Amino acid sequence: MIQARLKTILFIFLLWGAFTVLLGAYARINDAGLGCPDWPGCFGQILAPTSDSQLEKVSAGYNVLSDNTPLKAWLEMIHRYAASAFGSFLIGFSFYILTNRNYLHKRWSGVFIISLVVFQALLGMWTVTWKLHPLVVMGHLMGGLTLTAILYWLYLDVGKKDHALFAEHSNKSSKLVGFGLLFVVIQLVLGGWTSATYSGPICATFPLCEGSLWPEMNFSEGFYPLLTIGKNYQGGLFSHSGRVAIQMVHRYWAFVVTAYLVFLSFKMFKRSQKSFKWILLVLTTLSLQVIVGILNVWWFLPISLAVLHNGLALLLLLLMVGWYHAARKDLA
Numbered sequence: 001m002i003q004a005r006l007k008t009i010l011f012i013f014l015l016w017g018a019f020t021v022l023l024g025a026y027a028r029i030n031d032a033g034l035g036c037p038d039w040p041g042c043f044g045q046i047l048a049p050t051s052d053s054q055l056e057k058v059s060a061g062y063n064v065l066s067d068n069t070p071l072k073a074w075l076e077m078i079h080r081y082a083a084s085a086f087g088s089f090l091i092g093f094s095f096y097i098l099t100n101r102n103y104l105h106k107r108w109s110g111v112f113i114i115s116l117v118v119f120q121a122l123l124g125m126w127t128v129t130w131k132l133h134p135l136v137v138m139g140h141l142m143g144g145l146t147l148t149a150i151l152y153w154l155y156l157d158v159g160k161k162d163h164a165l166f167a168e169h170s171n172k173s174s175k176l177v178g179f180g181l182l183f184v185v186i187q188l189v190l191g192g193w194t195s196a197t198y199s200g201p202i203c204a205t206f207p208l209c210e211g212s213l214w215p216e217m218n219f220s221e222g223f224y225p226l227l228t229i230g231k232n233y234q235g236g237l238f239s240h241s242g243r244v245a246i247q248m249v250h251r252y253w254a255f256v257v258t259a260y261l262v263f264l265s266f267k268m269f270k271r272s273q274k275s276f277k278w279i280l281l282v283l284t285t286l287s288l289q290v291i292v293g294i295l296n297v298w299w300f301l302p303i304s305l306a307v308l309h310n311g312l313a314l315l316l317l318l319l320m321v322g323w324y325h326a327a328r329k330d331l332a
Contacts, residue, residue: 003158010155013089017148018314020082024144025310027075028195029303033137034234035072037062039128040080048073083124083144087117090147093154109154116147132233135225137196138189145188145314149321156325173271174327180264181320183257188313190250197222198236199243199250200306206297209248217245254293261286268327278323285316 027033036042043049043058049070059068090113097110120143126136194200199222203209210216221238222245231237238246265283268275289312296305 007155007158010093010151010158013086013093014148014151014155016082016089017086017144017151018311020079020086021141021144021148021314022307022311023075023079023082024141025195026303026307027072027079028137028141029301029306030072030075031067031234032072032075033127033132034232035068035074035076037064037128039125042073042077048077050074080124083120086147087121090114090117090151109150113147113150116143116150119143120147130229131231132196133227133229134193134196134233135227137233138192141192141195142189145317148314149317152318152321153325156322171327171330173268173330174324176264176267177320177324177327180261181317181324183253183260184317184320187250187253187257188317190246190253191313193223194246194250196233197238197243197246199238199246200296201301202240202243202247203297204300206294207251209244209251215244215248216241217248218242219245219249222246222249254290258286258290274326275323278319278326282316282319282323285312285319288312289316 027035036048037059038044043055043062045058049055049058051070055068055070055073094110094113094117097113098107120140123136123140123143126133127140130136203215205211207213218239218241221242227233227237236243261282265275265279269279289309292305292309292312296302296309299305
């Protein structure tokens with residue numbers, strides 16, 4: 001009974017974590033990252049302004065962008081409220097892990113989660129105070145994805161004592177799936193960097209960019225993370241060739257991920273038909289993600305498709321985590 005309740009609670013907050021990640025993506029895509037120029041409040045208040053006149057009044061003394069609106073301020077604050085609730089739950093559950101004798105074998109998991117939540121909060125603050133520094137924005141996105149994935153692992157692991165959060169691979173199947181998970185994580189990092197540097201709409205055609213599969217690209221600028229702190233990075237400050245490099249590397253690695261996951265599906269199905277469920281879910285999600293990614297290029301990043309692209313990325317990550325969890329138990 002206790003385990004069933006715990007699983008229900010974890011599932012609810014898993015959905016909450018996914019909602020928070022997508023809400024952050026929606027705020028970022030709407031250029032609402034600096035809707036509130038301070039942290040943790042909004043213009044020194046708990047609630048965001050509700051009208052243009054109130055915004056004009058409370059923003060006196062703040063360096064506010066000319067296109068700022070109450071809607072953007074509220075998008076930012078709702079995301080903060082959601083993230084605060086999610087982080088508070090994770091910290092509370094981590095203390096439950098640390099103090100419950102049934103979870104002593106996972107005590108380092110609790111310590112890690114608390115540390116990651118604190119660091120994620122710092123990244124949220126730096127996102128604002130460092131004015132959308134691309135490295136911080138990407139890190140904040142990856143932090144949200146990581147915490148949601150960890151919560152999913154814990155959800156799958158309820159009642160099991162043989163699967164600590166960190167452990168060596170237990171069999172060949174888990175190694176194969178683990179590499180697939182690693183490839184997906186790398187693609188998420190590249191996607192986060194593409195979004196944080198505003199490189200998504202830089203190439204308006206697919207599969208070619210500016211008429212070539214290898215257009216003029218500046219890799220040294222596009223992937224130099226030690227950018228100046230203090231500049232306002234909203235809208236992106238990289239050169240055209242730097243952004244092309246970022247966009248094309250994201251595309252190139254997407255091809256690598258697709259090829260590997262197709263190979264993995266074929267290999268795992270030959271090893272055991274128990275993998276069929278995961279193969280079907282992963283390949284379906286991957287296919288949708290590729291289609292949505294292409295449409296984002298052709299249709300110049302409509303907000304709905306851009307958010308969906310983020311959502312499918314999270315879903316693919318969770319599916320790979322679930323597949324890896326099953327493979328470690330020889331159930332996939």
